[in-house]
Structure formats: structure tokens, C-alpha cells
Amino acid sequence: MSSNVNSVANTLKVALLLCAVCSVVISGAAVLLKPMQTENQILDRNRNILVAAGLFDPAVNTNAEVQSMFERFNARIVDLDSGTFLSDEEAQRLGLNPQTYSESAARNDPAFSDALPGEQDTAKIRRRVRYATVYTIDNADGGFESVVLPVSGYGLWGIMYGYLALEGDGNTILGIGFYDHKETPGLGGEISNPRWQAQWPGKEIYTDADSDEVAFAVVKGGGQGPHQVDALSGATLTSRGVENMIAFWLGERGFGRFLNNEVKG
Numbered sequence: 709m710s711s712n713v714n715s716v717a718n719t720l721k722v723a724l725l726l727c728a729v730c731s732v733v734i735s736g737a738a739v740l741l742k743p744m745q746t747e748n749q750i751l752d753r754n755r756n757i758l759v760a761a762g763l764f765d766p767a768v769n770t771n772a773e774v775q776s777m778f779e780r781f782n783a784r785i786v787d788l789d790s791g792t793f794l795s796d797e798e799a800q801r802l803g804l805n806p807q808t809y810s811e812s813a814a815r816n817d818p819a820f821s822d823a824l825p826g827e828q829d830t831a832k833i834r835r836r837v838r839y840a841t842v843y844t845i846d847n848a849d850g851g852f853e854s855v856v857l858p859v860s861g862y863g864l865w866g867i868m869y870g871y872l873a874l875e876g877d878g879n880t881i882l883g884i885g886f887y888d889h890k891e892t893p894g895l896g897g898e899i900s901n902p903r904w905q906a907q908w909p910g911k912e913i914y915t916d917a918d919s920d921e922v923a924f925a926v927v928k929g930g931g932q933g934p935h936q937v938d939a940l941s942g943a944t945l946t947s948r949g950v951e952n953m954i955a956f957w958l959g960e961r962g963f964g965r966f967l968n969n970e971v972k973g
């Protein structure tokens with residue numbers, strides 16, 4: 709009897725049954741938790757946009773406030789090549805919804821992104837999306853109170869993803885926030901430290917308000933004047949990656965044309 713219970717066939721049956729039960733439990737949990745995960749990702753993205761725009765202070769505000777605070781923003785899709793907002797009809801024709809459009813998915817889709825040749829790939833992101841979601845707080849006079857741009861660039865260990873918020877002049881920085889990166893905690897990871905980010909508000913991107921030339925720099929021992937912030941100590945490569953990221957995304961292959969056409973003056 710006992711030899712029958714311990715037979716190879718029975719052992720295999722029990723192992724297979726256990727595998728089947730476990731895989732059903734795991735896939736069930738993954739399916740059930742997916743909507744919650746998506747909701748949390750959107751909450752985290754919106755929180756970072758608010759932080760970049762200087763509207764959310766993690767020491768004072770709570771996550772419960774994010775959605776109501778975020779209602780002030782309009783999300784619109786920008787065509788980076790023409791440098792203009794897509795009309796609702798154009799966005800619909802392309803199947804793009806600003807609430808759900810994902811730059812990270814578009815980046816891997818040749819229909820929505822292009823490979824960057826080496827000499828153009830100054831932020832080392834390899835591919836550039838054709839469309840990006842921009843978040844604005846609009847003024848009564850048709851201008852903007854703030855314009856929040858998605859930015860990305862390679863640090864030391866991987867691509868850093870964040871949001872850069874500008875004032876309505878398309879030149880003065882309101883703030884920076886990073887929501888995903890692989891830099892070392894305590895070294896390059898300090899890009900997420902509010903104390904380092906506190907240097908950014910008020911700094912300017914371009915040589916002057918009418919210029920297309922990016923003057924913003926992350927400088928070791930620097931941080932003086934209107935265009936510089938101090939680099940992170942012990943993280944020169946990450947700091948250079950941040951500087952390259954800003955130069956790329958505020959330049960002609962990033963949001964340069966869009967800022968000229970839709971935001972500045």
C-alpha cells in the first residue's frame with residue numbers, strides 16, 4: 709500500500725497538480741492586481757508631475773490629495789517634429805489618448821518612434837518618440853502658468869525618467885522630478901533628493917529668453933548664475949547624464965520647436 713502511494717507516478721501527479729494550482733493562483737493574482745497596479749502607476753506619475761511643478765510638497769501633502777490637485781492640469785499630445793499640439797481629431801486618427809498614451813510603449817514601436825543615429829543621440833536613449841504628452845496649467849489669457857515636459861536620459865546604470873516643469877515663458881524652470889532610474893542610492897540616486905532638486909526652480913534653460921541655445925548646465929562645484937546647478941558629489945557621470953538629458957529634450961529634436969510655436973511669446 710505505502711509503496712503504491714510513494715510510487716514515481718503518484719509523486720509526479722502530486723507535483724503536477726501542485727504546479728497547476730500554483731500557476732492558477734499566481735495568474736489569478738496577477739490579473740486581479742493589474743487594475744490596482746495601473747491605478748498606482750498613474751497616481752505616481754501624477755504625483756511626480758505635481759512635485760516638478762512645485763505644487764506638491766511630500767512633507768505637507770498626502771497621496772490622497774494627488775487626484776484633486778492634478779485636476780488643474782490639461783494633458784495634451786505634442787507632435788515633436790511639427791512642434792505643435794495634436795488636434796483632438798488628429799490624436800483620434802492616430803489612436804492616441806493623452807490620458808493613456810505611454811511614451812515607454814511608443815518608444816519600442818517603430819510606428820511611433822525612430823532610432824537615433826549616434827551623433828544625434830546625445831541623451832543616449834537610442835530611440836525617440838514622435839509624440840509626447842505635455843501637461844499644462846492654462847492662463848485666462850491663452851498662455852500657460854506651467855508646462856510640464858517628460859524627459860529621459862542615460863545616467864551611469866540606465867535611463868533616468870522624469871518631468872521638467874517650466875514657467876509660461878518656456879524658459880524658467882519651476883522644478884524637476886524623477887520617477888524611475890537605476891542610479892546608485894546615495895550617489896547618482898541623489899537626483900531624487902528634494903534638497904538637490906531645490907536648486908532648480910528659477911534657473912533658466914536658454915542663453916536668453918528668445919534663444920534656441922540651451923545654456924543650462926550641471927556643474928561640479930558650480931551652481932552659480934542663472935543657468936547652472938551644482939553637480940552631485942561622487943556622481944559625475946549621473947550629473948553629466950542629467951545635463952545631456954536637458955540639452956536633448958529642450959533642443960531641436962526634443963521640445964525646442966514646440967516651445968517656440970506654442971509656449972514662448
Ligand SMILES: Cc1cc2nc3c(=O)[nH]c(=O)nc-3n(C[C@H](O)[C@H](O)[C@H](O)COP(=O)(O)O)c2cc1C
Pocket residue numbers: 864891892893895896897940941942943944945946947
Ligand atoms: C558601487 C559604485 C556605485 C557608483 N554609482 C555611481 C552613480 O550612481 N553615479 C555616478 O555618477 N557615479 C557612480 N559611481 C562612481 C563612478 O564610478 C565614478 O567614479 C564617478 O562618477 C566619478 O565622480 P566624481 O568625480 O564626482 O567622484 C559609483 C561607483 C561605485 C564603486
